Amino acid sequence: MAFKKNLASSKDDNISDWYTEVISKGNLIHYSNIKGFMSFLPNGWKIWQLIKKELTKEFDQRDILELCLPSLISQNDFLLEKKHLEGFAPELFIVTKTSNETEKYILRPTSEIAFCNLWRETLRNYRQLPIKHNQWTSVFRVEKNTRPFLRNSEFFWHEIHSCFETEEQSNDFAVDIWKLYQRFIKDILCIPLVAGEKTEAEKFAGAKTTYTVETIMPDGQALQSATSHNLSQNFSKAFDIRYQTKNNDYQNVFSMSAGVSTRIIGAIIMTHGDNDGLVFPTKVAPYHISLNCIFDDTNQELNAKLKELANKYSQKYRVHLNLNKYSTVEIIKNSQLRGDCCVLLMGPNDLKKNEIVFIDRISKQKQFINLDHLDQKLEELFSTFDQKLYQKAKAVFETKVDFAQTFEEFEQKIASGKFVRVFYCNEDLYEKQIKEKTGASSRCIIKHLDEQTQERCFISNKKAKVEIYFARSY
Structure with a gap:
């Protein structure tokens, strides 16, 4: 949602x-x-x-x-x-x-x-x-x-x-x-x-x-x-x-x-992060679970149940309990902005049905979960949450990494926002020229090449000494 x-x-x-x-x-x-x-x-x-x-x-x-x-x-x-x-x-x-x-x-x-x-x-x-x-x-x-x-x-x-x-x-x-x-x-x-x-x-x-x-x-x-x-x-x-x-x-x-x-x-x-707010890996997320009362914040039975759930799950997860009355849209919006791993909502009718509304931060899909199955649902979410985050980030990462053989190719790829791998002679003079012409700096040498290499430097055409990444940087 x-x-x-x-x-x-x-x-x-x-x-x-x-x-x-x-x-x-x-x-x-x-x-x-x-x-x-x-x-x-x-x-x-x-x-x-x-x-x-x-x-x-x-x-x-x-x-x-x-x-x-x-x-x-x-x-x-x-x-x-x-x-x-x-x-x-x-x-x-x-x-x-x-x-x-x-x-x-x-x-x-x-x-x-x-x-x-x-x-x-x-x-x-x-x-x-x-x-x-x-x-x-x-x-x-x-x-x-x-x-x-x-x-x-x-x-x-x-x-x-x-x-x-x-x-x-x-x-x-x-x-x-x-x-x-x-x-x-x-x-x-x-x-x-x-x-x-x-x-x-x-x-x-x-x-x-x-x-x-x-x-x-x-x-x-x-x-x-x-x-x-x-x-x-x-x-x-x-x-x-x-x-x-x-x-x-x-x-x-x-x-x-x-x-x-x-x-x-x-x-x-x-x-x-995404266009709905912050997203955090589970080990550093300020809150794993946002637990909320909806529709009736004066219902003592509902509040007691939510406190019971908060006490139970805070043994294992970082729980944010909210018993104040906000609209459902407002609760979900605030939870997504804050980067909670999931938001749980319960109103009087949900309590009668022994269920809770469950929305995780990655899929954002609204589900009704029977309270008897909530433990399992949370286990499933947190066992795969970080893996899904990494795979999503890796997909973006792979679109940004590139290779250039020549300086002309390098200039084009830096200008288009790439993190560019090249063979390089590793001389300071050329590093200064690269920065002046493209705004890119050397980021890290990933390999030192041996004397027998046939690779040539992308800018000087001298024998390459290293394999290295260049990029613009923060």
Whole structure:
């Protein structure tokens, strides 16, 4: 059962207007009076808390310990790592007025420096390694063109920071977290993805290697959804983080960092939402069931039955109980906008018949279900819900992925909103030209080619070194 007036905008016709409208009517955020900053409303924050819950299970299995570090970084410390500064200097919030007139402070854009200061002062010897830390926090980056979830001046994320005795251990852990992100985004969030390495031009400043997970939005634009970095000894040498080895000498640690931010909520919204509102995978849906009274909100027997059902099903599902009188159309509309997995409605006549009206978020078909069969109906819905979401998203994904042999072909496909795979010589000079001419950036290297390859670069006609995706991006 779908109602045309849920949203004025169409996702297919104008995804930008649709996105703005759906996050507003879905009550996820409230715009603040400071550009790039927003308030998370309860439903929006619930999604982030559920993401946190799922990832924390995985972190606990890896013995990653949670902590919390300061929000301010000394500008003097920041200047120690010039590669880091090159990546973030244009977008820093600098605190210029403090009681300390001689030093400026920076609101953290990321926390490598804070972790480095902690480890430098607390790490003594090899028995303390490996160190695996994580914090859930917010970071700050000045953004000119802001978009809720996708690009904010303050955003929330988790950031893993770990250090090891060897580079192999550091890189292996970075790869392990990268693979964890892939499983999480595909299996929990039901979003198709492409994963690989960033080029030298696009990798995190200060990293030896950046591993990325890229998702493709329905308009063909890429969204960097998760990254994991092998930092080698770049930060430990700059900040003099050393430990005493088994041989009683001193060595700099090898470190890594990784993170997923609230940007991933934007990916969920754009991937799964439709012209009736929000749609969420079951593990991160604020509500699984919307349970509602219709026609007579003063009927004590009806209200008692609905409370009984709410108590029963809240043991297994997240239930939103509404005993206030709204029209059926209004209830369904609000439930669809909110992204509830299903809406259940019961009036006095339904109670007499021992049945309930059942509408799931994917099919939107209205069904009358006998209460004796409701358990089974819900089991059937939730056992296939995520699979259906993923298959629907994958069908769209496959229409956006393409291959180009020549630059002319590449230009045409980028202009038509494609996520384009090419063979590439992997030289920074051409990457800059591509961005200037098409607006597309390299997203991820999916394969390094051997010396015997016969493949030629799509733009330079030199011998190709990598197979890589390019796309315009958020």
